[in-house]
Amino acid sequence: MADLSDQIGRKADQSDWVDHAVRVGLVAYGVVHLLIGWLAIQLALGDHSGTVSSQGALHQLAGETLGLVLIWLIAIGMVLLVLWRLLELVAGHRDADGADLWRKRAADVLKMGIYGTLALSAFSVALGDKGGGSGTDTYSAQLMRLPFGVWLVGALGLAIIGYGVAQIWRGLSEKHAKHLKAEGKTGDAGSAYLLLGKIGYVAKGIAVGLVGGLFVYAAMTHDPKKSGGLDAALQQVLAQPFGPVMLGAIGLGVICYGLFCFARARHLSR
Template sequence: MNAPRTTARQAHNSDWLDHAIRAGLVAYGVVHLLVGWLALQLAFGEKEDSASNSGALHYLAQQPLGGFLVWMIAVGMLFLVVWRLLEFGFGYRDESDDKKRWRKRATSLGKAVIYGAIGWSAVQVATGSGGGGGTDSTTAKIMNLPGGQLMVGAIGLAIIGYGVSLVVRGWTEKFREHLDAQGQAGQDGSAYVLMGKVGYIAKGVAIAIVGGLFCYAAITHDAKKSGGLDQALQTVLEQPFGPVLLTAIAIGIAAYGVFCFARAKHLSR
């Protein structure tokens, strides 16, 4: 009975998992660089693809060797899902406070879902089976359920909360814990920390806007008011000084991608 559990614990502490995590973080960084590039194109009125994770994958698929690279991202996301699930099941054992331990494990589970969603999107793009629906159609289905309007509002508040947590993590530089000592030292370390700070804050702002769209959809009972990252960035673009603000967010999202590369090189977990 304990053999599978023991094997999973060993896997969680193994060197091969470190290599898998590094590969996954590189893939995650590539996705963010592409999203940042598409958002920058949107800011300058030259957008052809959706400035979202799915749009980034479609953009990558159109490049030379794009299909192969999209599959590599799918595999990388799978590695990150495995990592977070092992973390959920066996991580944070040195945390003395049970509430903190389970809160951290719940966060790991949530990240596994996010990575899984990106990985599934990559598989759909690679196999040509993507399309259909969209965020607003999914929201509409939820809205039609009993208490659906409240559920959509709750989802929006949860997304806003996650976005705010990223902003706080970036502002307080709590993300430093993801880098080993070498990754925080010297000029390179200072650059990594700067990339992380800018990246976490920009990504948090973008995600909070997505949550705001969900809340607005719940208040107006109009599923079409909700949307993903692409619609959130469109909303930014429509504001006063929108292109300037969107350019800053695009650079920030790309900076988060660079930080993912630094984290892969100087992994601390």
């Protein structure tokens, strides 16, 4: 079985088709982040008509010319990313072992969940779903009704915060550079790509960490209504002193992350 997995992994590493599929998925992922960043900036400027979330971004896109076509492409792109991470989970990380191997496999599962959730949202919007809510308050309410539900919500919040901190660390330590081939991180263009990634990962990590903070607060107050998704988290930022400035900065950072996804697609290093 191990030999079969190794054989599949080597074929995948040498496959141009896998590269093309991943590139399509990364471009789609980048588009979603550009839209989320733009919605955050609009919110900072006083426009409260849109929901700052992946689903809100998709609904915004649905109202544009050729928007439905783009949403279908995003849905397909996310499915391709799910399949890529599944391939990595089953046949990748051949040079890793022990705790490092399990850490990478856990990251594969987490990313499959993120891409899969976004794919479901895109398919839902493409098929005519008119809703725009994130539903995270409903999820936390359901969790709280379970035995030890408050602890589950708190643990989920801490896990989300941990993921956000990991994203910030990836940006500050420039670990995102490994996603680019050598030609993608050299010269003026390469320096720009790395800077986009650094800003993007930090901004994304802050936004994700804020969502986790809402879950922890909901657990501490035993009130699932205190939880929320990205839109609720950014609304909290907006309510702070200099909130519009901070929110605008986060929005620009998320746009930088989207642009880095494009750079990664162009100079893909798997």
